[in-house]
Amino acid sequence: MELGEFLKGAAEIGKAMGVTLKHLGQKPVTVEFPHEDIPIYPRFRGRHELRRYANGLERCIGCCLCEAACPTEAIYVEAAENDPDAPLSPGERHAKVYELNLLRCVFCGDCEEACPTEAIVLGHDFAMANYERKDFVLTKEELLNPGMPKVIIRPE
Amino acid sequence: MTDNVTLTINEEEVSVPARTLLVDAARMAGVEIPVFCSHPKLDPVGCCRMCLVEVDGPRGTAMMASCTMPVGDGMVVRTDTEQVRTVQEANLAFILLNHPLDCPICDKGGECPLQDQTMRFGPGISQLIEPKRLAKKHYDISDTIVLDQERCVLCWRCIRYLEEWEDKPQLGLFERGNDTIVDIQDGRPVDAKTSGNIIDLCPVGALTNRVARFAYRPWEIERTPSVCMHCSVGCNVRLDSRTHQLRRIVGRENMQVNDQWICDKGRFAHAWVNDENRLATPQLRKNGKLVPVQWSEALAYIANRLTGIKEKYGADSIGAIGSGKISNESNYALQRFMRAVIGTNNIDHRDGGEVAALPTGLPALTELMKPQYGPDPEVDTVVLFGLDPSEELPILDLHLKRAILRGGVKLIIAHARKIELTRYGGPYLAYLPGGESLLVSRLLQAVQGTALSDEEPAIQAAAKLLKESESSLIVYGPMAARGENGPGVRDGLEQLAQAVGEGARVAYVGLDGNAQGCRDMGVLPDGLPGQFPLDDGDARSRLEALWGCELSTFPGYTYKQMLDSQEMRALFVNGANPATESPDWSASLEELELLVVTDLLPTETAQKADVVLPAQGWAESDGTYTNLERRVQRAPKAVTDPKSRAAPDWMIFTHLAKQMGTHWPFSDAHSVTAEITRAVPAYAGLTWEALGDQGRQWDSDSAPVSGASAGRTLDGISETAFGDAEYPLNLVTGTVLYDGGTLFSLTEQMHGMAHGATVTLNPADAAEFGLDAGSAVTVRSEQGNLDLTVAVDAQVQAGCAWIPESLPGAPVGALLNGSFTQRVKIERR
Numbered sequence: 001m002e003l004g005e006f007l008k009g010a011a012e013i014g015k016a017m018g019v020t021l022k023h024l025g026q027k028p029v030t031v032e033f034p035h036e037d038i039p040i041y042p043r044f045r046g047r048h049e050l051r052r053y054a055n056g057l058e059r060c061i062g063c064c065l066c067e068a069a070c071p072t073e074a075i076y077v078e079a080a081e082n083d084p085d086a087p088l089s090p091g092e093r094h095a096k097v098y099e100l101n102l103l104r105c106v107f108c109g110d111c112e113e114a115c116p117t118e119a120i121v122l123g124h125d126f127a128m129a130n131y132e133r134k135d136f137v138l139t140k141e142e143l144l145n146p147g148m149p150k151v152i153i154r155p156e
Numbered sequence: 157m158t159d160n161v162t163l164t165i166n167e168e169e170v171s172v173p174a175r176t177l178l179v180d181a182a183r184m185a186g187v188e189i190p191v192f193c194s195h196p197k198l199d200p201v202g203c204c205r206m207c208l209v210e211v212d213g214p215r216g217t218a219m220m221a222s223c224t225m226p227v228g229d230g231m232v233v234r235t236d237t238e239q240v241r242t243v244q245e246a247n248l249a250f251i252l253l254n255h256p257l258d259c260p261i262c263d264k265g266g267e268c269p270l271q272d273q274t275m276r277f278g279p280g281i282s283q284l285i286e287p288k289r290l291a292k293k294h295y296d297i298s299d300t301i302v303l304d305q306e307r308c309v310l311c312w313r314c315i316r317y318l319e320e321w322e323d324k325p326q327l328g329l330f331e332r333g334n335d336t337i338v339d340i341q342d343g344r345p346v347d348a349k350t351s352g353n354i355i356d357l358c359p360v361g362a363l364t365n366r367v368a369r370f371a372y373r374p375w376e377i378e379r380t381p382s383v384c385m386h387c388s389v390g391c392n393v394r395l396d397s398r399t400h401q402l403r404r405i406v407g408r409e410n411m412q413v414n415d416q417w418i419c420d421k422g423r424f425a426h427a428w429v430n431d432e433n434r435l436a437t438p439q440l441r442k443n444g445k446l447v448p449v450q451w452s453e454a455l456a457y458i459a460n461r462l463t464g465i466k467e468k469y470g471a472d473s474i475g476a477i478g479s480g481k482i483s484n485e486s487n488y489a490l491q492r493f494m495r496a497v498i499g500t501n502n503i504d505h506r507d508g509g510e511v512a513a514l515p516t517g518l519p520a521l522t523e524l525m526k527p528q529y530g531p532d533p534e535v536d537t538v539v540l541f542g543l544d545p546s547e548e549l550p551i552l553d554l555h556l557k558r559a560i561l562r563g564g565v566k567l568i569i570a571h572a573r574k575i576e577l578t579r580y581g582g583p584y585l586a587y588l589p590g591g592e593s594l595l596v597s598r599l600l601q602a603v604q605g606t607a608l609s610d611e612e613p614a615i616q617a618a619a620k621l622l623k624e625s626e627s628s629l630i631v632y633g634p635m636a637a638r639g640e641n642g643p644g645v646r647d648g649l650e651q652l653a654q655a656v657g658e659g660a661r662v663a664y665v666g667l668d669g670n671a672q673g674c675r676d677m678g679v680l681p682d683g684l685p686g687q688f689p690l691d692d693g694d695a696r697s698r699l700e701a702l703w704g705c706e707l708s709t710f711p712g713y714t715y716k717q718m719l720d721s722q723e724m725r726a727l728f729v730n731g732a733n734p735a736t737e738s739p740d741w742s743a744s745l746e747e748l749e750l751l752v753v754t755d756l757l758p759t760e761t762a763q764k765a766d767v768v769l770p771a772q773g774w775a776e777s778d779g780t781y782t783n784l785e786r787r788v789q790r791a792p793k794a795v796t797d798p799k800s801r802a803a804p805d806w807m808i809f810t811h812l813a814k815q816m817g818t819h820w821p822f823s824d825a826h827s828v829t830a831e832i833t834r835a836v837p838a839y840a841g842l843t844w845e846a847l848g849d850q851g852r853q854w855d856s857d858s859a860p861v862s863g864a865s866a867g868r869t870l871d872g873i874s875e876t877a878f879g880d881a882e883y884p885l886n887l888v889t890g891t892v893l894y895d896g897g898t899l900f901s902l903t904e905q906m907h908g909m910a911h912g913a914t915v916t917l918n919p920a921d922a923a924e925f926g927l928d929a930g931s932a933v934t935v936r937s938e939q940g941n942l943d944l945t946v947a948v949d950a951q952v953q954a955g956c957a958w959i960p961e962s963l964p965g966a967p968v969g970a971l972l973n974g975s976f977t978q979r980v981k982i983e984r985r
Contacts, residue, residue, distance in 0.1 A: 061260055061261050062261075062370065063260035063261060063265075064373045064376065065260060067373075067376065068373070068375050068376070079370040079371070080370055081369055081370055084294075091258065091261050092261055092293070092294055092370075093261040093370050116260045117260075
């Protein structure tokens, strides 16, 4: 009786150890964030970026359609006329002011949908913590240079 | 016109007036027919083919253009059949062939009839694979209008407006077939004074507003129905604002006032509203410098100084200058403060006590209007006396042109210059400044048949026209009725009207946006609110009961007297800038013990003030304005600068009255409007709510009868000795639309349109003095001198020099120095 129980227990342990041994050789599923990048799906909607054309011109033409589409009024656009000798964007119109309030944004992607020139896109950056409220309002310069290390992530 | 015809539209019987166009009949029946070229205020042309509908005829069903076809009795029309839809789709596809799809950067996007109709009636797909036609995209056809020839759908609306309303065909169609483009004529920019209306008319984004370019999106602006304050016509406008800024002004329909048209100054010159130099905080002079202070400190200082000055020199040493540019509420509060708190009648405005006015303005603008579909003007002959509507009242000018061309109105012009409206060939009676009353008496004699037989043919022709007319209207403006000459002109014109007969009337129109309201509010040294004389018992007892005080019967100083007088110790200046009008006044303002300036911008007068109070302007606070036909209209708050500490005038004076120990029951602008309805009998019932979006005229029968002029005689009229050897030229001055005033000059885009710092001479005089257009000269009068350049134009009479008021950097006041007429000489610099 006791032996039977012992063998039964040993078998259970062996079974459990089997699982352990089976995973011993496999890669771990956890990621050492923030020291390592986590995998992001291609259609993930993170921090916004304003894109440029290959020739350096801004894609954004200041049409304000993203602003109209935005359900939370997170976007503010102020358009202006291009200097024909030094245009910022193709055509006559560009965005003089482009501000995006991350505290209001719900990352729905409607701005992306509305944009006729695919200028505003939701990028893959999701770590957007910040210390001051005003820093959550992204300016056009910040949106045009998405690589800017504005976001501080605690090292520990 | 009253006959009705019955027709069937989409199986429903509709009864409309005969001669109605099918497209309008359908609109009345609630059936939508898409149109581009058709417009209810323009003649039909039928060029876009969008409005084709099925009409049953003797030879079967035909597709007819409903915008050119008048209704007929028993007509059977269908607008919703398969064939109509097919044609609409095909037509839209055709219009879109060459229309660029740059809606995202087009200012019309969001309020574009082509967008809307493409969505509603279009095919939904495009079969076009070929490239679109290319043409000029950013093409300034004037300083204020941008043309995009690619977007144009050739509907002719702009061309027709300029021809039919402005009578200035400055746009046309050029080239043929696929290459047809709309363009200016011979490279000359569009300069019609109301050209901006073609922007509102354009059914696509081909014509856009250069001043408001890219500054608004139709879906993000707040729309406030308001009235324009640039001149006394009081056109109805809509203020489009966003983020506390006024972004754009467009016309608003009011068939009693402006149809739906507004002038370019009203449309484009609004940059001053959001100017960065706007006064935003009270300032007090300390150690010779104006420094920002709190409201409480500024008001306490004023109250303290006023009490001291009143005790020392008496109430009549304190005066106030109101303005025809500010609202009824502001002016009412100012004069109540002076009359009830200070106890003086020293209150006036420019063109106030010095001008011999009449109390009721025009009988009604509709009597001069000829709308597209409507009766002819009631008036058949108009006399413009010293009034130049083209420069002073552009929408009145538009109505008059239309009335002449389509309503059979005859025009007689008496003016010191051969003004633009003289091109309609009516009698032009010239006079020299100061010779107005002489001209009136000559005209009167010609009408009475007592004129000399060798009287000028123009005067005889004018008299003949007046005698033939059944309903004539004599309109005079402040330029003809200022100073000593004024009463003579006014009385002479009244006698002229009596001599002409029953159908003749005389009207005075002021020029400033609220010139009429300013008088109605009693901003006059000899007139209480309602324009009652100071000794009118009823008016006095009503006001004394309302205000709880005794009123002075001692007539106050006029505008000019206040500034000339050495006895003034303290002066309030509200929305006026007398320092630029005369070097002497500029000096005397500095002599005052207390000068309080309430204004929008740091004017020359404000620079001299002891206290500067920042006021909220026309777009920033609720106010009512009374136009030249006594129509009281609302201008509600449209924008507020959150950083500014400016306050509305009525609030400033309510607080000041409180500091001086009087409690006024005003909690908001509407309560001031409500008190005006009690203080001015003619305004009874005209509360803020009652005025509505179209305003209401006050009843001219409730105005006090103007001084019995029938008894007065035209004595003392003698030919003034015009011109002498030393000063050979008569100075002619007056208002131009595009001047150097702050309300205009702060709109940068319009700088190129502004009247230059010029003195205009008759070609004969220029030749005599050996001057050419462009010569740099110094103009001298006995009072002062002014550096200008010469322009030469035959519209100026021989022996005259035309220098408009408030030119940029060239105040004609330097030559006039407070007088109304002056002789000048011209020297080469």
